[in-house]
Amino acid sequence: MVPNDHRRSTDAIDTRRITRRRWLAATAGTVGLSTLAGCSSSLGGRDAGNTLNADVPKGTPASVETKYWHDWPTLDDAAQAEGPPLDYTARAGAPLETLTMEFSSDDDPWSKQHALMMKSSVNALGAPARIIDRPLNQLYAQSWDTPGLENVFSMSTHGPDPVRGIGPNALLTRRSKDSPFNYDNYWHPRINELLDKQDEITEDEQRRADLIQEVQKIFAEDVGAIISLFPDVITAANTRNFEGYVPTPGPGPTRDTFQWTEVNLQPRTGDRSYVKGTTTSMNSLNQPWSAGGAEEYRLKYIYDGLFDASPDLDVIPALATGGGFVDDTTVEVDLRDGVKWHDGKPFTPEDVTFSLDFFEQHSATSVVPFYEPVESTEILSRTDGGRVRFNLTGPDATFMTQGVVQSTVIPKHRWKDVSSPTQYNPNNPVGTGPFKFVDWSQGTRFRVERWDNNWMWSDEFRSKALGDYFESGPGIESVLWVNVANSTAMIGALQSGEIDAVGGVLSNTQADRASQPAAISKMTAKNFAPLDTKLMFSVPLIRDKEFRVALAKAIDKQGFVDTFLNGRATVQGENPISPLLDTWHNPNAKRYGYDRSAARTILRKAGYTWDEEGTIHFPEGQAWAAFVERIQNGNTHKRRTELGQPDFSNTHGTESQ
Known part of the structure; x- marks a missing residue:
């Protein structure tokens, strides 16, 4: 787990106090969950006090811990033996342990609201969650740290590096088993095979694009991550004194990439010095x-x-x-x-x-x-x-x-x-x-x-x-x-003429406020870098595809974009390749769609249950044996029906996909 001194805030962000947005109306601890997770009688609920006496079939372990499920070539023997930097155990019949969700307020102006929305989505399934606000450099440092994520969920917007805009590999190859940047421990053998194959095609771009599009199809259907959105790049700059801004996709007109x-830029006055404000400093030259x-x-x-x-x-x-x-x-x-x-x-x-x-x-x-x-x-x-x-x-x-x-x-x-x-x-x-x-x-x-x-x-x-x-x-x-110091000071400096441009991004509201003087203009550009909620695939719960699919259906991405971002973002399925990369983008990749009722049905049929307080529990009995089967190597990319597992719910109906 993350040391306490690395946490900017944890339980201090309490969604019970936030009621003005429907997806921020998180479940209220031990009350009110029946409206979100369904009442216990209709969901196969049972008494939480029975978890210590859960039914565990003979030959099936009663618990499964987080571990490295593969021999990672990027880890030395010591790191492999030590295991992932995260403890999370699945126990037959027990309530789900708290799902830790990290983000950084420094990432985007609306990062906290997005984290609260994700917490609310998990709570809506009956699972406890805690969000952790980390300094941005700590969050991104994990991309250089092969052992893996320090929390179950890690939310961040990929940077506007040119390599992410000119081709698909920067966002896909980190999912390769051989990548030193595969810090969510996701590995799909077919994706690995396709990535290796396309990498060797140096002349036939269309053939290579076909393989890349197949990778996207597999990844999205498998819910290899939660690709929340592609946020528009919004900023503000002085257009009275300078003209010639270039709204490059990804960086926008004023970021440094x-x-x-x-x-x-061409100065409209005699001053040929251009001043950019920033909240992030350099560490060396x-x-x-x-x-x-x-x-x-x-x-x-x-x-x-x-x-x-x-x-x-x-x-x-x-x-x-x-x-x-x-x-x-x-x-x-x-x-x-x-x-x-x-x-x-x-x-x-x-x-x-x-x-x-x-x-x-x-x-x-x-x-x-x-x-x-x-x-x-x-x-x-x-x-x-x-x-x-x-x-x-x-x-x-x-x-x-x-x-x-x-x-x-x-x-x-x-x-x-x-x-x-x-x-x-x-x-x-x-x-x-x-x-x-x-x-x-x-x-x-x-x-x-x-x-x-x-x-x-x-x-x-x-x-x-x-x-x-x-x-x-x-x-x-x-x-x-x-x-x-911060965005408020940045806007003031821009309006007073101390700086000529914001060297980062603003929220839509901030940009509107900044552009009140006639000299300042709000500027926007499209983005090829997604806001990616990475899932730690060494965690048993995350390895269950039934849970991943239910999670994908529990998140109201478009609702978040429409309300918090004023529609300034692109939403698609769990596909990290933007439509801006038209040669490579697969528009037909799987989109599960927002449907919390269907999400709960998926979990119920997979054997998960809810107690009288609405808290979700791991399966038990034969449903627990089925869960253990689903999370084994070779099965983590398969749905329950593909493995021939029955419907474990107390109700019957059409299978939700």
Whole structure:
């Protein structure tokens, strides 16, 4: 379980006090549950006091603990022996243990309301739940921590990284058994097989897309996670003093993941300095070994990769002007001529090969998709910018999308003598990016200024990349990030002119409030990054597909979007691939739909029962044996009827799917 000092709030958030929204009208502890879970007589209820004497068939264990159900190749022997960082036990006939649900208030302006909605949905099934508000860096740190989630549910919006917008793999491959980022311990053998197969298709995009769409179909039907919604990106910025904002899907017009707005902005006054407010600070100036978030994104203004992502989510040239697969395991790229580092030294092919080898040698965390597929590199030419060959360890279709867009190139002459790069914090980071470093004060400010040698300042390049969003003109001279205490202070600073833009996201209401002065405009963009409620699949309850399907049907996603988000989000089934990725998205993936009555029927037929107070209990007797059968390896992706199990309810009717 999570140590107490990591909890911002736990039981302090009590849905019993919240009645103005119907999905926030959570069950009232020991009273009132009959209206949500059904009365005990109609649900096969029984006395909770009998749980210690539950009927357990001979040869069936009376309890099942959370454990690693598979030998994970990403875990060492010690971690495997220690087990998951979470205790949760299923006991025959016993009430469900409290389901812990973590989120971070820092993630989105409405994250707390979403967490309360999820708690209410679980309560509506008769299960106790507790929500835990964690600092965002702790929540996201689990994506680097292979042992797994520290709570049964973990809610967060995936970041607006370009790699999530240009292809499906960033959101799907973490579900592979071999992925070091599979921290919810989900594994489906067919999905694993399909992911491996599509990864080897380097030429036939349609064939690869067909396999990716099959993965989505399986994942959604299996309820591999709860994909709550794809929230619109909402923010606010000064449009009286600046024009040229680019509403890139995912980051929107003002977040840090892309630099298209900053290189396209045209000042309408004499002030060519652009100030962004932020509530998140950087921890270092070491981009390749950052843990994601603020420092990785902002330092991308200083560093370039081989290729970039356009606002249309296409892969376009950056340090490399072209290239691709020569054969299934060989990639060659042509490098841009005339590029200079911020210290004036020329960029060379040696910088590319050095960067990749250096990253692999020292396990650079933020550029794994770039170096991991590569076995060796060769310099084929040094003229006209140069040509570099990458010899891959095997066919890897994602190398020319996620790999090259996620790449970072560092100067060999600055890094070659760094012996401990993971601990290194350059006091003057040097890159080739559109902006060069000026100064940084941790927790206060970060400043960069324009580097004219970069191609992104070219009207010709920008007009081709940006289309209708292109603005011609002299552009801005510098970008300054200033740390602001909270969203309220941010809005005040924007309205007073202390900052020019909100460097993060706002709620719809906040953006409306911020845009009251005529100089400020509310801005929106669509999103390819879902709000993903991850489920810890080492937990016996989560391994029961009957419970997962019932849970999916108990959540009123659209109701939440309509009321709390004013309709500013896309809702679909449990599919992590957005319709914005039209080549890859499967519009026919399973959607279970909101129906709490059907959800309770599913659980009742699977043998779950409710006591007189409305609390849900694990099955007992033959229904408990059926539960234990459903959660075994090979069965966790099957419904009760697929295993030939009977209807254990006291009533009869049409099977709910």
